[in-house]
Amino acid sequence: MKVYISATLRSFFGRSAETETKGNTIRKILKELTDSYPDASRGLYGDDGNLRGFIRIFVNDEDRTDKSFLDEEIAEGSTVLFLPVIAGGVPNDSIISDERRKEVSLDDSEIDRFNKHLLLREIGVKGQKRIKAARVCVIGAGALGSPVIQYLAAAGVGTIKIVDNDSVTLGNLQSQVIHSSRDVKRPKAASARDTVRNINKNIEVIAENTRVEAANVMSVIEGFDVVIDCTDNYKARYIINDACILSGIPLVYAAIYQYEGQVSIFGHNGGPCLRCIYPEPPAPGLVPSCAEGGTISPLSGIVGSIQANEALKLIIGIGEHLNGRLLTIDTLGLRSDFLKISKNCSCPLCGKAPTIYEPEDFDYEEFCGLKQEEDEIPVEGYTAEELAEKIESGEPVTIIDVREPHERAIKSFPGAVVIPIGQLVRRMNELDPEHDTVFICKQGLRSILAINTLREAGYKGPMYNLKGGMDAMKDIVFSNEAGWL
Amino acid sequence: MSTENSLNDSVSAVYRVDADKEILRNIISSAEREYPCECCGILIGSFSENCIRLSDAIETDNIESTTKRADSFLIDPREIYECERSLIGTGLEITGFYHSHPDLPAVLSKSDEAGMIPDQMYVIISVCKGKCEDITAYIKTDEIIYEAELRGIT
Incomplete structure (x- = not known):
């Protein structure tokens, strides 16, 4: 049998272009080649023992690379070609692996529902499958959580976890558009879950009526592809940041105050974290929380929508991320800006000599001197x-x-x-x-x-x-x- | 981080690709023409010690773009075979392949890396909004991928 080996593969075959083999099946030919050329098996097979992906075996112009042709008899006088296949694609930074993407499929109703995504060149069927395969944990079902959860659900994220221990109050309805008047006094997690089910009943929603603390945060976020911080206080932000960095899960962070907001991505591809900018949280009481400071109604919609968009970009693996950048938005002056965040090598969490090895349930009152010590005169x-x-x-x-x-x-x-x-x-x-x-x-x-x-x-x-x-x-x-x- | 940088610095001096400016111009214009799809093609030249001299580039059909989506490329193996046959007796050979990354940087993607044939040069053109932004060259030797110095000569 005449065997032709492409010049591009020849370094494994002593640079000879054509050889004669006795074997009349592909399996026998492969055996003969690896026997005659010591480098051939290294060139032909990968570490997994399978034929390398870039090799195609043609018999008389027909692709017979597939394993099913291995033992098929080749007619006398045929030519067997060993050719390279040159393929590749654009860089893809998706946090959802190809294996996981391939495990999901889209049915007819999903193709209909997500048509606007499928029309986008960068998303398409592959991107939509990644979105479906994704598992996203949203901590906080309040002002920021409202747009985040609703847009992720609408976009088709397959699994959404909603963590919040609060109940809906009348005052929440000014900005927390995931809840409605009839939800007042209900747990926010349950109310948000119902909204998600109304959007798409096929989404797996996990509603947890718990407060995120150092003791439970690691298990809360375990197994998720991305965490979205929609909380309104520093204690939770630091606990979530620490847990995400320690678990290697990217974090989409945001904060809002009055008319201003900021968004960033922490712990993605070795990027900086919250503690790289502020190693320690500010003293409570000095910084009014959102509940004290107030916010204009659409602010959380603007900032939360950007969070949802960033999370989707991470999932699909497209676009420019906020990794290493902090987006600031001033809705009163209608200005936005990027602040560059560099990884801090003395960061206590992700620096060169870290001092934090588990989420810290720091005593916030002690931390800022509010706790009275034994010898201190009580207030x-x-x-x-x-x-x-x-x-x-x-x-x-x-x-x-x-x-x-x-x-x-x-x-x-x-x-x-x-x-x-x-x-x-x-x-x-x-x-x-x-x-x-x-x-x-x-x-x-x-x-x-x-x-x-x-x-x-x-x-x-x-x-x-x-x-x-x-x-x-x-x-x-x-x-x-x-x-x- | 520092070791990685120094590794890259030292190897970019090791591998060099010399290409006629005319060839580079042709590659770039085909990348810009195919935008927002990926273009691809075969690079022809000769190998010498740690240097590849490019003397021609042949644009090939991206058989992936007609059947599937624009974010990947595939060169028909039979086209490579035809090209090889035509080079017999010319003293030239296939030295590598080029393709473009529309709106993305000129770095190897995971699928590019997975499909790299050892000792072949891979040239990537980054085309942003229809204009070439960057052009790079990579080579894989002994399971290690090096960025090569790409020089245009006249």
């Missing part, structure tokens, strides 16, 4: 009722409001002196050490910080904290308004 405080009584009785009392202007605008405290925390020490002389001074903020945390700050600065007068802050006061302010003023 005395009044409950809302006690303070109202004290004021009504006409006792001389100075009220110091340490809240930010926008917070006071919602509800001011009559007769309170306004001193932001940063100015307290400088304006200490405005306080009367002979009288009781009560410090108020929104939730009663920043006011403790204010008292400790003044104590450290040497203020000797009696200081009290309004426990629970203005939030605890709100019923009293309205019901006893006459008694107050």
Whole structure:
């Protein structure tokens, strides 16, 4: 049998173009070739023992590479060609492997449903299969979670986990568009799950009514391809960031405040993480959370939609990612910008000498000095009722409001002196050490910080904290308004 | 990271591809013409010690683009066979292959790497919005992939 070997493969066959073989099946010919040329088996077979992917065996112009032709008898006088197949594709950074993509298929209704995706050259059937094969964990079913979960569901993500331990309140409906009036008082995770089922009942939704903590975060995200952080507080953000980096799962991060938002991707392809920018979370109380700070309604829609889009791009493996970049959006000035984030080699989590090996359930109160130590004088405080009584009785009392202007605008405290925390020490002389001074903020945390700050600065007068802050006061302010003023 | 860089630096000096500027221009214009599909073709020349001299490039049909989608390419093995036969007696041989990456960087994709034939040169043209942005060359020897220095000569 005449065997022709392409020049491109010849380095394995002593550079001879044509040889004669006795065998009359492909299996026998292959055996003869590997026997005569010592390098041939290395060239013909991969580590898995299969014929290398770039080799095609033609018998008289017909492709007979498939294993099923191995023992088929070849007619006398045929020519067997060993040719290379030159193939490749565009770089693909999808976080969903080809194997997993190939395991799923699209039925007729899905081809109909996702037609707009299939029309896009970059997505097509392959991309849509990747989306279907993807497992996405969304932590937080609030303002950011609303667009994220709904768009991922609409896009056809096969498995979506929704983690949230809160229940829907009336105040949530201003921005959390995944919930509706009838969901008030229901767990957010369950409400969001129902919305997903209404969009596409074939999606596997896992609703977990749990708070993400260091103890459970690793198991919450285990087995997922990407995690989307839709939480509204620093403690959760750091725990999620740490868990994602330690598990090697990419994280789509976002945060919103008032009119501004930021989005980034952490821990993807060896990129930076949240701790590369901020090794430690800021002191609570100093930074108002979204619940305190307020946001304009569509902001979470804009930022969350970008998160969903980034997650889909990671899944499909297309486009420019926010890996190593922080997108900032100002919806008031309608401006956006990219901040470059570099990997920090002294990052305590992903740097060269990491000090964090498991998600830290750091004590947030201790961390920022709010927790009273044994030898520290405890901060005395009044409950809302006690303070109202004290004021009504006409006792001389100075009220110091340490809240930010926008917070006071919602509800001011009559007769309170306004001193932001940063100015307290400088304006200490405005306080009367002979009288009781009560410090108020929104939730009663920043006011403790204010008292400790003044104590450290040497203020000797009696200081009290309004426990629970203005939030605890709100019923009293309205019901006893006459008694107050 | 630093070891990787130094490895790349040292090997790009080891492998060199010298190509007539005319050939490079032809490859680039075929990549731009096929955009947003991938173009592909055969590179012809001669091998010498650590250097490949390119003297011709033959554009081939991308049989993948007609049947499937535009993000991959496939050269018919029979076209390679025909090309080889035509080179008999010319002293030239197939030295490698080229293809384009529409809107993506000129780096080897996973499927490119998987299909690399040892000791053949792979030239990749990155075409962004219809214009060539970058052109690179890679070669796989002893299971290691090196980026080669691609030079246009007149």
